[in-house]
Amino acid sequence: MVAHAETVVVPRPHDNLAARILRALAKTPLQILLVVIGLLWLVPTIGLFVTSIVPQSAITTAGWWKIFAHPSLATFSNYSALFHNAGLTGALKTTAYIAVGNTLLVVVAGALAGYAFAWLEFPGRDWLFIGVVALLVVPLQMALIPMFRFYNELRFGGTVLSVILFHAAFGLPFAIFLLRNFFVGIPKDILESARIDGASEMRIFLRLILPLGLPAIASLAIFQFLWTWNDLIVSLTFGTTPITVFIFDQLREFSSSIDVIAPASFISLVIPLAVFFAFQRYFVQGLLAGSVK
Amino acid sequence: MTDASITVEPPARAVPPGPASGGALSRYRTGALFLLPAFVLLGVWLLYPTIYTIIRSFFGPSGYLGGWVGIDNYRTLFTTSTLVTAIKNSAIWVAVVPAFVTAIGLIFAVLIERIRWSVAFKTVVFLPMAISAFATGVTWRIMYQQDPSQGAINALGRTVSDAVTAPGVLPSAIPSTSLLQPDGGGLVLKTPLHPGGVALFGLTAIAPADMPTGSKQALKPVSKPGAIVGTVWRDFKPGGGKLGVVEQGELGIPGVTVQLHDSSGKVVQSAKTDGAGTFDFTGVPAGTYQAGIGSQTFAKPFGGYSWLGPKLITPSLLIAYIWIWAGFSMVVVAAGLAAMPRDVLEAARTDGASEWQVFRRVTVPLLAPVLSVVFITMIINVLKVFDIVIALAPESTQANANVIALAMWRTAFSGTFDFGTGSAIAVFLFLLVIPVLALNIRRFRREV
Numbered sequence: 241m242v243a244h245a246e247t248v249v250v251p252r253p254h255d256n257l258a259a260r261i262l263r264a265l266a267k268t269p270l271q272i273l274l275v276v277i278g279l280l281w282l283v284p285t286i287g288l289f290v291t292s293i294v295p296q297s298a299i300t301t302a303g304w305w306k307i308f309a310h311p312s313l314a315t316f317s318n319y320s321a322l323f324h325n326a327g328l329t330g331a332l333k334t335t336a337y338i339a340v341g342n343t344l345l346v347v348v349a350g351a352l353a354g355y356a357f358a359w360l361e362f363p364g365r366d367w368l369f370i371g372v373v374a375l376l377v378v379p380l381q382m383a384l385i386p387m388f389r390f391y392n393e394l395r396f397g398g399t400v401l402s403v404i405l406f407h408a409a410f411g412l413p414f415a416i417f418l419l420r421n422f423f424v425g426i427p428k429d430i431l432e433s434a435r436i437d438g439a440s441e442m443r444i445f446l447r448l449i450l451p452l453g454l455p456a457i458a459s460l461a462i463f464q465f466l467w468t469w470n471d472l473i474v475s476l477t478f479g480t481t482p483i484t485v486f487i488f489d490q491l492r493e494f495s496s497s498i499d500v501i502a503p504a505s506f507i508s509l510v511i512p513l514a515v516f517f518a519f520q521r522y523f524v525q526g527l528l529a530g531s532v533k
Numbered sequence: 534m535t536d537a538s539i540t541v542e543p544p545a546r547a548v549p550p551g552p553a554s555g556g557a558l559s560r561y562r563t564g565a566l567f568l569l570p571a572f573v574l575l576g577v578w579l580l581y582p583t584i585y586t587i588i589r590s591f592f593g594p595s596g597y598l599g600g601w602v603g604i605d606n607y608r609t610l611f612t613t614s615t616l617v618t619a620i621k622n623s624a625i626w627v628a629v630v631p632a633f634v635t636a637i638g639l640i641f642a643v644l645i646e647r648i649r650w651s652v653a654f655k656t657v658v659f660l661p662m663a664i665s666a667f668a669t670g671v672t673w674r675i676m677y678q679q680d681p682s683q684g685a686i687n688a689l690g691r692t693v694s695d696a697v698t699a700p701g702v703l704p705s706a707i708p709s710t711s712l713l714q715p716d717g718g719g720l721v722l723k724t725p726l727h728p729g730g731v732a733l734f735g736l737t738a739i740a741p742a743d744m745p746t747g748s749k750q751a752l753k754p755v756s757k758p759g760a761i762v763g764t765v766w767r768d769f770k771p772g773g774g775k776l777g778v779v780e781q782g783e784l785g786i787p788g789v790t791v792q793l794h795d796s797s798g799k800v801v802q803s804a805k806t807d808g809a810g811t812f813d814f815t816g817v818p819a820g821t822y823q824a825g826i827g828s829q830t831f832a833k834p835f836g837g838y839s840w841l842g843p844k845l846i847t848p849s850l851l852i853a854y855i856w857i858w859a860g861f862s863m864v865v866v867a868a869g870l871a872a873m874p875r876d877v878l879e880a881a882r883t884d885g886a887s888e889w890q891v892f893r894r895v896t897v898p899l900l901a902p903v904l905s906v907v908f909i910t911m912i913i914n915v916l917k918v919f920d921i922v923i924a925l926a927p928e929s930t931q932a933n934a935n936v937i938a939l940a941m942w943r944t945a946f947s948g949t950f951d952f953g954t955g956s957a958i959a960v961f962l963f964l965l966v967i968p969v970l971a972l973n974i975r976r977f978r979r980e981v
Contacts, residue, residue, distance in 0.1 A: 278657045281661070281860075284672045284673055284676050285660065303683050305685060349574060352568070362561045379963055381958075383582035385585075386586055405574065410579065466663060469665070473919055477942070477946055487924075488923070494927065502671070505668045512665070528868050
């Protein structure tokens with residue numbers, strides 16, 4: 241993840257084996273403390289997973305941790321039942337369409353605008369850019385009511401596209417901000433020489449900017465994907481049923497539906513976790529780009 | 534997730550673009566074409582609705598606009614009890630979460646500098662960031678279940694509570710006859726006893742599974758001179774039997790502590806029952822006594838805190854939310870630490886500063902900009918919190934757990950469809966986050 245800065249090595253007077261062992265021992269309480277904290281951080285997720293593989297009859301009589309004493313309780317029947325549930329498979333498809341569609345749209349529209357703000361000259365450019373970044377602060381609650389009405393009048397509510405477009409608009413200020421700042425850092429000479437060679441702006445954008453901007457685009461794509469994959473409020477409002485809304489509909493009967501809620505929740509977080517582990521570097525880079533220099 | 538990245542960082546200094554290939558008009562046209570898709574999206578889905586919502590907040594509950602109501606919607610916001618609860622709760626969130634998240638992130642970041650497996654630790658603590666706030670809500674709802682046999686947190690609570698005060702042998706037992714009366718959580722036999730007397734403690738409402746192990750057929754006490762003897766037994770057998778009489782087929786209750794009080798109420802002796810339920814007090818001087826079973830025998834086991842109940846729901850939510858965001862704070866602060874000039878720290882150490890002094894006087898002041906970024910980011914996140922509340926709080930306590938963003942949604946889209954008040958709540962939320970916007974623009978203008 242982040243580079244570990246153990247660079248400065250101050251020579252110590254007696255840096256022999258015994259001294260090193262003593263120092264390691266001195267750190268033992270800290271090591272134990274951090275192991276305990278790490279475990280505490282893992283327990284809820286483990287609990288969710290274990291709950292998801294215990295049959296409903298067992299989970300209402302004993303806690304999920306009992307499975308460590310009775311491993312035979314574990315079953316994947318909850319999962320197989322769920323995958324035969326048309327509601328869930330449909331919800332997963334909807335989630336995937338929304339997340340992928342929104343990511344593509346934000347990356348394309350954001351990269352085009354980011355390039356314009358970084359390398360094209362037109363009046364009021366920097367003010368426009370500040371205006372776009374200022375939109376970062378608008379909470380999406382500000383747009384729910386008007387768009388709900390608007391969609392209903394156009395009979396557009398409940399469609400995957402309606403949710404994608406809404407998410408895209410609220411993803412764009414950050415996208416433009418991130419990509420513009422990255423594109424500005426691309427060496428000027430490369431662009432200049434392409435322009436002198438007579439390449440059109442679109443060609444420069446496609447052939448130079450997109451490949452060179454890939455690290456920032458990857459960070460952005462991951463953020464957008466996770467954000468929309470995990471969304472509840474937008475889909476709930478506009479009437480689509482991705483996995484979060486599918487689970488939400490079961491929450492009313494929490495205990496009796498736990499055999500659906502727990503595995504569905506775990507399925508819903510498997511994809512984000514996979515994305516996170518596969519692209520951890522970009523994820524953290526994107527986070528830092530937004531937060532510190 | 535995007536919320537995490539709202540920032541006070543200025544853009545990199547704009548580099549003047551190179552000489553354009555066409556004339557001025559063509560340059561503008563190219564710029565406009567590149568901006569078009571983004572501006573259509575921002576205009577229709579963000580800018581127009583924002584303006585509409587601001588206007589809408591001064592009009593009645595339904596219709597495209599509804600009737601003009603002036604600031605009535607805002608008045609409603611501050612006078613309706615569920616909405617006031619939401620504002621109060623949001624204030625609690627803002628007061629607690631940013632401080633805790635920043636502090637925990639700082640502590641973790643500093644501590645993991647001293648271990649070799651810091652990457653593993655960071656990954657584990659950062660993991661919840663990838664999970665949706667909604668799934669986190671479900672996850673913690675499982676943790677928070679009240680029944681200690683289901684909720685892990687209350688199970689831990691029970692383990693601790695059992696270690697401190699063991700639960701009684703007979704938490705659910707009740708007397709079978711009215712001769713036995715409740716007395717400060719225990720039972721006392723109202724019949725006065727004298728040496729040579731017999732005390733009968735018939736109890737019922739004990740499930741077979743709850744009977745202490747080692748119980749045998751109950752034995753009728755046999756009176757002995759100079760002693761008080763008795764039996765504690767399960768005064769029940771299939772078919773009923775006679776109450777207050779030890780019969781064939783009824784079981785003695787072992788392990789019960791019986792106390793003998795003298796006439797002043799002082800405990801003079803205590804005895805434990807055997808497998809047949811019998812006990813005896815020997816060498817009892819003449820006098821009048823009473824026998825009783827102490828309250829510890831009937832002590833109820835730890836029933837679990839109601840984490841999801843109206844009183845504790847907000848603290849429960851705060852804990853789950855801090856669990857999510859501590860990783861964010863830790864990673865950002867750790868990056869700040871990594872970028873910090875090491876020689877400053879080493880110089881302080883060489884000058885003889887203790888680790889605590891280095892932390893307090895050097896690390897924290899140098900990290901102040903990073904810490905404030907985390908803090909401000911968390912304020913905005915906390916103001917917009919929604920998913921975790923709707924997932925974690927059961928419907929019955931959602932009114933107690935209410936926060937501004939949830940109140941907005943419930944007012945506008947759940948049941949009442951009051952778009953006027955809903956708009957007013959959205960605008961209120963917007964106003965709360967605007968100070969950060971001002972901060973952003975100030976920084977931009979300084980830099981651009």
